[in-house]
Amino acid sequence: AQSVTQLDSQVPVFEEAPVELRCNYSSSVSVYLFWYVQYPNQGLQLLLKYLSGSTLVKGINGFEAEFNKSQTSFHLRKPSVHISDTAEYFCAVSVPQAAGNKLTFGGGTRVLVKP
Amino acid sequence: SQTIHQWPATLVQPVGSPLSLECTVEGTSNPNLYWYRQAAGRGLQLLFYSVGIGQISSEVPQNLSASRPQDRQFILSSKKLLLSDSGFYLCAWSVRSFVNYGYTFGSGTRLTVV
Numbered sequence: 001a002q003s004v005t006q007l008d009s010q011v012p013v014f015e016e017a018p019v020e021l022r023c024n025y026s027s028s029v030s031v032y033l034f035w036y037v038q039y040p041n042q043g044l045q046l047l048l049k050y051l052s053g054s055t056l057v058k059g060i061n062g063f064e065a066e067f068n069k070s071q072t073s074f075h076l077r078k079p080s081v082h083i084s085d086t087a088e089y090f091c092a093v094s095v096p097q098a099a100g101n102k103l104t105f106g107g108g109t110r111v112l113v114k115p
Numbered sequence: 116s117q118t119i120h121q122w123p124a125t126l127v128q129p130v131g132s133p134l135s136l137e138c139t140v141e142g143t144s145n146p147n148l149y150w151y152r153q154a155a156g157r158g159l160q161l162l163f164y165s166v167g168i169g170q171i172s173s174e175v176p177q178n179l180s181a182s183r184p185q186d187r188q189f190i191l192s193s194k195k196l197l198l199s200d201s202g203f204y205l206c207a208w209s210v211r212s213f214v215n216y217g218y219t220f221g222s223g224t225r226l227t228v229v
Contacts, residue, residue, distance in 0.1 A: 043220030
């Protein structure tokens with residue numbers, strides 16, 4: 001079975017400062033990796049995904065993430081945050097070809113951008 | 116384009132009452148469908164998923180059940196709600212047949228059991 005750990009439950013950050021959200025996963029097989037964002041009282045939106053190839057993945061809204069197989073990590077970064085980036089962020093994994101394409105999510109990281 | 120509809124957006128129900136949440140998908144065929152629950156301060160827990168009409172897989176034993184009466188309809192039900200059923204319920208769909216490109220989520224239903 002797979003598991004996902006998001007090491008920070010909350011991350012306060014000032015506007016225009018960089019932010020990094022940490023995600024580590026555990027799996028005995030290769031996985032696909034995802035980052036989702038959830039704004040208050042809304043569903044989740046896909047920020048970016050890693051399926052294969054280049055380990056640096058660029059997503060929407062200026063976010064990027066780097067897959068590190070040796071460290072089993074998929075950390076999310078943004079060089080300069082805006083107030084509108086205040087949201088909860090979820091890292092998730094799935095196993096290719098697994099039944100149902102199930103996604104396993106981490107516990108989430110709340111980002112609060114301060115002016 | 117594909118869209119996913121989930122309703123109601125908000126629901127307050129007394130303990131012991133029944134529950135029915137509905138999710139429908141438009142613009143795609145044969146999707147995988149999912150129900151997740153997000154409890155306060157916790158991550159997303161997969162409750163059920165379905166790969167076809169009438170095919171339901173349960174991930175967590177609990178007070179809830181799911182049904183898929185039509186290809187693009189997924190229903191979450193309970194006969195008698197418990198206080199612990201409170202939470203934010205999210206429906207999602209994904210393409211079925213090949214590489215996983217992630218899910219598309221509905222806007223969620225916030226359920227408060229009182």
